[in-house]
Amino acid sequence: MNASLLPRLPNRIARQLFLERHGLASAPKGTGKGDDLAAVIDQIGFVQLDSINTVARAHHMILAARRPAYKEKNLKLLAERDRHLFEHWTHDASVIPTEFFRHWRLRFSRDKENLINRWRNWHQNEFERKFDEILNRISDHGPVTSASVGEDEQRSNGGWWEWHPSKAALEFLWRTGELSVTGRNGFQKVYDLTERVIPAQHLNAVHDFEETTDWAACSALDRLGFATSGEIAAFWDLITSQEAKDWCTAAKAAGTITEIEVECVDGSWRKVFAYPETLDTLSELPQPPSRVRILSPFDPALRDRKRAERLFGFYYRIEIFVPEPKRQYGYYVFPVLEGDRLIGRIDMKALRSENRLHVRAYWPEQGIRASKGRDAKLQAELERTARFAGVSDITYEPDWQRTAL
Numbered sequence: 532m533n534a535s536l537l538p539r540l541p542n543r544i545a546r547q548l549f550l551e552r553h554g555l556a557s558a559p560k561g562t563g564k565g566d567d568l569a570a571v572i573d574q575i576g577f578v579q580l581d582s583i584n585t586v587a588r589a590h591h592m593i594l595a596a597r598r599p600a601y602k603e604k605n606l607k608l609l610a611e612r613d614r615h616l617f618e619h620w621t622h623d624a625s626v627i628p629t630e631f632f633r634h635w636r637l638r639f640s641r642d643k644e645n646l647i648n649r650w651r652n653w654h655q656n657e658f659e660r661k662f663d664e665i666l667n668r669i670s671d672h673g674p675v676t677s678a679s680v681g682e683d684e685q686r687s688n689g690g691w692w693e694w695h696p697s698k699a700a701l702e703f704l705w706r707t708g709e710l711s712v713t714g715r716n717g718f719q720k721v722y723d724l725t726e727r728v729i730p731a732q733h734l735n736a737v738h739d740f741e742e743t744t745d746w747a748a749c750s751a752l753d754r755l756g757f758a759t760s761g762e763i764a765a766f767w768d769l770i771t772s773q774e775a776k777d778w779c780t781a782a783k784a785a786g787t788i789t790e791i792e793v794e795c796v797d798g799s800w801r802k803v804f805a806y807p808e809t810l811d812t813l814s815e816l817p818q819p820p821s822r823v824r825i826l827s828p829f830d831p832a833l834r835d836r837k838r839a840e841r842l843f844g845f846y847y848r849i850e851i852f853v854p855e856p857k858r859q860y861g862y863y864v865f866p867v868l869e870g871d872r873l874i875g876r877i878d879m880k881a882l883r884s885e886n887r888l889h890v891r892a893y894w895p896e897q898g899i900r901a902s903k904g905r906d907a908k909l910q911a912e913l914e915r916t917a918r919f920a921g922v923s924d925i926t927y928e929p930d931w932q933r934t935a936l
Contacts, residue, residue, distance in 0.1 A: 537802070538810055540757065542794040546842050546871045547816045548756040548809070553832040554597045555868065556819045563594065563601030564608070569615050569628070571597050576754045576766070577625040578606075579829045580618070582718050583851075585863045586881045586888070586920050590626065592827035595919050611714040614730050618712040618720075619705075622768045622834065632729055633736040634743045638769055639708030646706060650699065658699035665700050666709065666724070674713050674723040677701055744770050748778040757793055757805040762835065779804055796844040819871045823908040825916055826866045833866060845873040845896065859936060860894065867893075869908065874899045879913075881920035888917040890927045897935045 540548070550556040554574050561567045571594060572578055581589035594601045610616040616626040619635055650658065669675055681697030694702070701722055704710040711728035714721045726734060751766035752758055764775035782788045789807050792800040826833060828849055839845050847866060850858045861878035878891040890913065895901070917925050
């Protein structure tokens, strides 16, 4: 019996809603370029950037999981030619629809206030004295990279935290909005004056604090389907937990949102917020296709690790920084989605010089049984992954098919 009398979402419906909002509940089809690619990114909100290239970089895998026709050059065109995207921070470095740039002014002002003292203590290299020099150089001579400034300054001896003063100045000016990333050479950021990068209609649009807070909360809840105030705040990492909590209180009182309960995979119930109209469309949710998809560890559906645990019973941690003898799985292991279930994880690497994708190990989750049909779907996805990585062959370790841990 539902003693709380709140509307309830069974776990399976909650998973379907969550995957639908994250672009993983419909058949992965579409051109994966231009307006189609822009629509994918608009739907999920942002795409996290990451430099690790075990198979392909995270941002490319995120998009390929939703659009198998996607090519890496398509994201570059959308960002650098069409200026549909800009690069900045959510919870981490991401590409974000440029239409949202106006709301990042709140982050710029907060970063300027929050980072200045922290970075003074962190870098201790008087990077602030480089601001005018950097801005004048870019204004007069065009875009720069961190490698093309500070030629006479002491270089880092290996740690990213040991930035030379001009590198620190570039990053600070980017984080606070005076500079923007105009493109990348490989994975190296190229910086230019923001007014040269962001189209005027977005650059000149201004919103006050209340408007940005309302946008951040509304758009986060829309993309999550259901969420606590803390999850709403964490989505863009643009407003504080208290600001999101105050928004939820006001929106609930106004009837804009409603409180519901969502069933976790262990049978417990969790109070969250949702739009009333979301509850009206649950019967129309698509059934996620049964195909297997290999996801990036940084896929937006998995960004909130605890949420993935509650909804899917899937515990995942990246073991990059874990000493190899202590790793449970591997250096960089990819989650595997089938329909509305996370069924396992796979350790693989694209060996491009040898023209092959090498699979070290695949671990199914507890309760997931092997079958000819499931094996065939995993094999088909590995073949798609190999093509996307630009290699022709797939090889396997002799003991690659493991048992659940």
